[in-house]
Amino acid sequence: xxxxxxxxxxxxxxxxxxxxxxxxxxxxxxxxxxxxxxxxxxxxxxxxxxxxxxxxxxxxxxxxxxxxxxxxxxxxxxxxxxxxxxxxxxxxxxxxxxxxxxxxxxxxxxxxxxxxxxxxxxxxxxxxxxxxxxxxxxxxxxxxxxxxxxxxxxxxxxxxxxxxxxxxxxxxxxxxxxxxxxxxxxxxxxxxxxxxxxxxxxxxxxxxxxxxxxxxxxxxxxxxxx
Amino acid sequence: xxxxxxxxxxxxxxxxxxxxxxxxxxxxxxxxxxxxxxxxxxxxxxxxxxxxxxxxxxxxxxxxxxxxxxxxxxxxxxxxxxxxxxxxxxxxxxxxxxxxxxxxxxxxx
Numbered sequence: 141x142x143x144x145x146x147x148x149x150x151x152x153x154x155x156x157x158x159x160x161x162x163x164x165x166x167x168x169x170x171x172x173x174x175x176x177x178x179x180x181x182x183x184x185x186x187x188x189x190x191x192x193x194x195x196x197x198x199x200x201x202x203x204x205x206x207x208x209x210x211x212x213x214x215x216x217x218x219x220x221x222x223x224x225x226x227x228x229x230x231x232x233x234x235x236x237x238x239x240x241x242x243x244x245x246x247x248x249x250x251x252x253x254x255x256x257x258x259x260x261x262x263x264x265x266x267x268x269x270x271x272x273x274x275x276x277x278x279x280x281x282x283x284x285x286x287x288x289x290x291x292x293x294x295x296x297x298x299x300x301x302x303x304x305x306x307x308x309x310x311x312x313x314x315x316x317x318x319x320x321x322x323x324x325x326x327x328x329x330x331x332x333x334x335x336x337x338x339x340x341x342x343x344x345x346x347x348x349x350x351x352x353x354x355x356x357x358x359x360x361x362x363x364x365x366x
Numbered sequence: 367x368x369x370x371x372x373x374x375x376x377x378x379x380x381x382x383x384x385x386x387x388x389x390x391x392x393x394x395x396x397x398x399x400x401x402x403x404x405x406x407x408x409x410x411x412x413x414x415x416x417x418x419x420x421x422x423x424x425x426x427x428x429x430x431x432x433x434x435x436x437x438x439x440x441x442x443x444x445x446x447x448x449x450x451x452x453x454x455x456x457x458x459x460x461x462x463x464x465x466x467x468x469x470x471x472x473x474x475x
Contacts, residue, residue: 168444201395
């Protein structure tokens with residue numbers, strides 16, 4: 141691989157562009173491929189196969205050839221509501237996983253840059269904050285404030301926009317009350333039941349890093365189910 | 367979720383290059399049976415034999431390092447290496463898990 145190609149790969153990765161690296165295993169030539177374009181030179185005759193790898197989000201050697209395809213897909217967007225202590229540990233865990241995190245918290249003293257370096261922190265109420273984030277059915281929401289004023293609008297937005305994972309922190313009682321409010325707001329019972337509440341898998345721990353670990357474990361598990 | 371951990375390896379490769387080191391990139395290109403690391407898993411090796419990342423669960427890394435060092439010494443651009451449990455040197459570099467992997471090594475130049 142040429143140094144120039146490596147630099148280009150790193151640039152594409154940091155700008156969250158989807159791309160593939162094509163490598164001719166016989167002569168060592170490599171190229172960067174963007175989906176929807178025509179592969180260059182010696183790779184041009186494998187256009188269909190390359191596109192197939194892209195669609196299935198897989199890496200591998202094209203059958204009956206010496207061409208290796210490695211695809212890079214966009215990270216999964218995770219929106220955390222509540223720039224609280226648990227969020228700091230979530231950010232740490234997510235660093236080594238392919239998640240892109242944004243944090244929403246209207247309370248300025250929580251949502252400081254010093255508490256969350258390198259993370260997009262939106263210091264606004266959820267309704268306004270969601271105008272700044274592009275979301276779809278591959279987005280996840282983790283609501284951590286257990287304050288209905290802040291969590292509820294975010295949960296409603298996530299339900300309406302069919303996020304694949306929605307979790308909300310709080311005790312069983314807190315969650316029952318939350319479900320009640322969502323029912324009164326007109327959400328169907330199966331929509332409400334799709335919310336993971338109390339959030340996280342049962343690990344038994346009560347400390348902030350332990351709760352963060354149980355949330356991230358549930359998120360990874362649900363990501364593989366989708 | 368794919369490419370999660372190894373994403374950092376390419377960044378590290380660039381750091382090593384910026385520090386004037388010779389870098390060989392090793393990538394898992396094929397797997398058969400049960401193998402610990404998926405296709406696309408990466409490892410980098412410099413001319414001193416320092417390495418970062420992984421292509422298996424520790425089973426074949428030492429063999430990959432020596433292959434990478436030979437590549438630098440012979441100044442060859444790339445090589446494909448296959449590891450099977452039935453290798454003659456199975457005790458030394460075989461995959462204990464019974465899987466097979468193909469690793470592609472290439473110089474970054």
